Amino acid sequence: MIIDIHAHLWGHSYKENKIQLLKSAELFGFDRIYISSIMSYDPDEEEIDMLNNLTLGFMKEEPDLIGGFVYLNPKQSNSVEIMNRAIDEGMQGVKLWVAVLCDDERVNPIAENCMKSDVPMLVHSFHKATGQLESETVSTQVRNLALRYPELRIIMAHMGGNAYHGLRCISDLPNVYPDISGTPIGKGEIDYAVNQVGVDRLLFGTDMPYGGRQCVAQVEDSSLSEKDKEKIYYRNSMKVLGIE
């Protein structure tokens, strides 16, 4: 069984993305794909509404395969309201991208509502040696948020971008679950990640349609046992999603 905890529809290419995700699920045996829909870095209310409707629409079209995370812009005062509505409609988590840093105080009401609703928060996190976007979170901000809310289950996307840079910041924080999605495919990074955070916190994700196939290769090429690969492929995600 494989659960992809981190995939997307892009607002400008969602029709093509749906086909890509369905085809990948068939090819790689993904049993469940959790998506959020994203487009611009600092979306307004209208765009947020449009994007979350795309997610809901795909969930309804493919109920057995597609699960949803509600995309929020913490700058908007009605984020909690949007979140509650989305959860009522079946979404199972919150997605934050690059509108604000994740330790911005405007994230607090959303974080508190995640805990109240018992859903995880998926936070984009990517340290770039070539320069960050203005409000692009790195692992230090994930750490701040995790310490502020020890009961909040945080999915730290992309292992922080660079595993060597990102994981050291959250290795002692049991409420932070790094996902392996995205571009990192350096040899040995899964083994390194397991050494840093243990095998019970690492989640499988792809970041489809932005690449993704290599994430399967990373797990397969690691030195982990089949039992431990199972944890990464789906068991840990079930725990984070509260569907054990």
Next chain:
Amino acid sequence: MELNNIDYNCFIGKWPFSWARQTDLDKLGIIHEAHGIDSGYVSCLDSVLYNDPMEGNLELAKFIKNTLYEMVPCMNPLLPNPERDFRISYESFDYRAVRIMPTVHGYDLDDPNLLEFAEIAASRQKGLIVHTTFGDPRLDYLLLQKPINLMKLPKLLEKTVDTPLLLCNIRLNEISELNDVLETYENIYIDMSELKHSMFSIEHLKEKGLLGRLVFGSFYPMFDFSGAYVHFRGADENTRDRILGNNIFQRGIK
């Protein structure tokens, strides 16, 4: 000997910024054999960061000799008297191509030193393997790569029209931007190692009629080996065999 399935982008040796990024010829051979790869154009990973890359090249040559692997010396065109490296290589081992890393060594594709270097390579009928990046530049905070402008590629290609030029670690969107260049120059090839950034890249390149330009390259041990190989999943057997067997440096190259 005519080889069948080839990995054009592989190394042995050690990358100093990560404990895991190292391998030796035995380990490389095991992983290749497990994936049906018969040979590889292999370079010395240590050489990439050596002041004189030839030190690593000469060490690697001892291991490659009498194997099915092809020796590919790493070179830095910014170093003075580039002719010297070709001469030492000629005297020390058999080789069909040389490997250069502009983003690591810090020059662009129209740098006069590179153009002179390319002329020497072409005059000796050696192919050129050019790494457009050396791993994701966003991730490497210890070795900052200098980006190159791929639009300057024709300057380099003018010097190598009669010999193959292989672009390694190039992304699908960059390949698309080079559409006109690929149409104009038939001697330019691309490897699979960075196709991970897009989905169904092989299918896309097939649609564009570029399958004949595509070769397999793993960028092992910098990347997990399967990171590139996994792209074959879903591709038909003929497509896979055509890419793996695209033997570009054994056509008219000394």
